[in-house]
Structures are given as C-alpha cells and as structure tokens.
Amino acid sequence: MTTPPDPNHAPLFDMDAPVPLTPVERLLALADLYTEHNDPIDLLFAGRASHDPGASVSSARRLEREALASIKAVRQQRLPAIEPVSSAVVRLKQIAYLTGGATRYLTAAQQALPEGDAEHARPDPRRGFGQYVRLARELTALAPAAIIESATHIAARLPDRARSSTTVPGMDAARRDALLEVARGHVIVTEQYGQRGYGHTVSVDVNVLRHLETQELVIRKPASAPPFFPGGPPGDRVRLTCLGLSVLSTVIDSPLHIGLSAARPVPAPAAATTARARR
Template sequence: MAAPPTPVERLLLLADQYVGHNDTLDRLLRAGPQAEPDAHLASAQRLASATRTALKAVTDERLYESHALSDTVVRLQQLAFLSSASAEHRLPMARMLTALAPEAATGCADSVAREIRRRRWSATDAPDHELTATQHTALWEIACGHVVVTSSLGRHYVHFRGERVLIGTLRSLEANGLAERVPKSASSAYVGGPFQDRVRLTAAGTTALAAAISRPPTTTAPGTAPAPAAVKTATRSR
C-alpha cells in the first residue's frame, strides 16, 4: 500500500488541482453562452474540500507555532473560503477568486517544508531524484501553473512566467517522468488563438519537488519561493 502524501506533497497536489480547475474555467469562458452556468460548481466544491484536507494535514503535524506557520494556516483558510465562494458565483467572478490559488498553495508548501526541516530534518533522508538547479526551478514554475507549450511549423515553444524554463529542461523532466503535457488544456495566448498545452507535475515530479524543498539547501536554491511576475517570453527548439 502506498504511503499517504506528506503535508508538503499534499499542498503541491492541491496547487495542481487549482491549476487544472482554472484551466477548466478558462475553457468554459471561451465557450461563452454555450457553457453551463454551474459547470464549475462541483470542481469548486472539491477544491474547497481538498484545501481543508490539506490544512488538517498541516495542523496534524503539530509544528511549533511560528509567524510563518500561522500565516500559512491563514492562507489555507482563505483559499478554502475563496473556493467555496467561487461555487456561488458565475464563471468570470469564480475564475477571479481562484486566479492566484496555485501560487498560494505552492508558497504554503514551501513554508511548511521550511518549518518541518528546521525541526525534524535528518541527513539520512535522501530524495529519489537528485535535481539540478534548473530542474528544481522548472518544477517549481510548473507547480505554480506558469508553464505552457505551443507548437508552430514543427517547432515547440515554452511560454513561462517568472523564472525561465528552457525546452531542453522540460524535455529532460519529461524523459525522467517528472513532468507531462496536457494537450490543448490551457487558455490561448491571445484572443481567438488556439489552446495551449499545460505542463503539469507527474506524481513522481510532485514527490521530487517536495523532497527538494524539504531538504536544507547547500546554496540558495532557485525556485523555492515564487518569483515576481515577468513579461511572458518563449524559447524554442530547432
């Protein structure tokens, strides 16, 4: 029987649920009047429940109270409230209420990981996947919902927000089973444009990222906190 997810893994999984939820709402908004007005209701209710479950997992750790941990608990309570509230609104407002949820959930994962490793970390703990700095950064950006892929004339383009993610890094993550693309699941880059491929963490990618942020960094590790939003750019493969 597989072990239940750790609190850090659970928060990263929660972030992924929010990414998928927001992408679904974007597609429903694209459908316009044809979309069912309550099509997002069940998803929003599941998210509220998942957020409360993640919050319980954090509080069950019984970590020593700190300002960072208190802020994390409040942030998760806010996310649960916003998810519940989004179920009571029509699509445009519902989408706005959960817009920043993936970044908030990954930020909570980082805060909890810091609190746990400050008190309980053992040098014998080792992740299954040793990540390079660029892989670490890319996994973090993917968890935040910042990475999509498009293709044109046989070439693939990575669009990112925040830290740079290269196509070569993405391919290495995919080859190692740490990330995957969900075709045509993300909103278009411009009005009327084609849907983009969302890049999301696999179960192994979630475990690897959780292990990486749960271990003391030997140097300042990139991607352990959300970076300020930057203008969307792209890299391409030849």
C-alpha cells in the first residue's frame, strides 16, 4: 500500500524533475531531509515546540524510501566494489535500516501520546511517549554526517557523465568546507543583541557564510533549529539551496577540483529550484 503524500511535508526534490539529480546530489538532498526531520524533535525536547506524531511518522517513512532510492541510484552506476566505496554503500543501507527502526519507535510514541494537552509539555525522555521519541531521534542522529561521508567516497569514483559540473565564481576550500558543514547539519544562526552568530562544534567563518548567502548557495530557515542554550530562542537552520546542493556535489570529493573544472553557465537560482526541487 502506498502512503499518500503529505501536503505539509513536500519532498525536498521532485523525482520527476526535467533535470534529474545526480547520485551525489540525491545524497546531499537526503542528508538535508534528515536534518529537517531531526530539528523538530530537538525543539520538542527543548520545550520550544509541540509534537505532531503523524507528521513525524510520515517524515520517517519518507526518509526510509528516499534512502533506499538513493542507494538504488548509486548502484545503477556500477561502481567498482572496492574500499571505501563498498563501505559507503553499506553505511547507506545501515542508515535506511535504522530509519525503519525510528519509524517503529515514532509509531509507538504516537500510540503512547498523552491525552488532552499533555503533548504540549516537554516530554520525559526516560519513559512513555518521550522515551520512544528519544530512541527514534538517536537512530537518525548521525545520518546527515554519515551520508555526506559516503557521498564523498562515492563521488570520487563516479564517471563524469554521472556528475554535475555546476560552478560559481570564487569557490575555494573555505567556502567548500562551509558548504560541507551546512550539508552535515552543523550550522545554526542566532541573532542576539543585534549581532548574528553562526555556530557548532566546528568553526565556520561568518564572512564566508554571508558570501554563500549572497551567492544564494545557502538559506536560513527561521526558528527551525534547537536553541544554543537551555531556555534560549530557536535558531535559524542554515540549509543548502538547490544551486548550493549542485555546486557542492561538484567539489565534494577533492579540493583540487575547485576552480579547475571548466565552468558551464549557472542557471538562475529560481530556474534551478523549479528544475531540481520543490520546497
């Protein structure tokens, strides 16, 4: 039985798009979907959002489907069965399997949801509804970074015909690394006392991210990420745009590719969005 699409959780990318995503672009989009799935759960435990059980279950099921579809797209390239490519594919399979487990936990959480308005309170992560949600969150916690690592190894062995060649002016190692941090779900923006701050465990230069925003390679999703400190306001998640996704896929596997490949005209961001994604 096919699950009907959820109008409130449209796919990040349209599989019927006129310009199909390359295998690496699909993996980058998949990593973004996992970050988008994890953030509302983190906001729930931070006491900054209520829980929508049906949406969480639907999201987890979609993640599992997209993970399996991404694996299929990679295997269709008939890559050599060598390390680290074979391990990268196995890792993607593990992520899909763990996501299935997360779906089951979220379904159990849906059934254990307290009656009345109790779902609006911060859940107890040690029992009942909160415990199921916590266990589900743990199963998808490492997915974005693991997918990016796998995509890096897979990109190194893909034939040119299966790769994007989209480039933008000024791309260098610092900008590439910042895009990678965004793809891993590591970059959140907050505005405190009139100043903008970017942060995670890995330092990302503020000016570099501002430049990426100017080039329309990244965007901010307001109040969609957990706060930096308990009781703080939600942060703005920084995410790749469709153009940013395509550009990163071109340079993900080696900094030596940056600025050396022959550039083709870059489509206007609006056109790229229409062709490649539906947000």
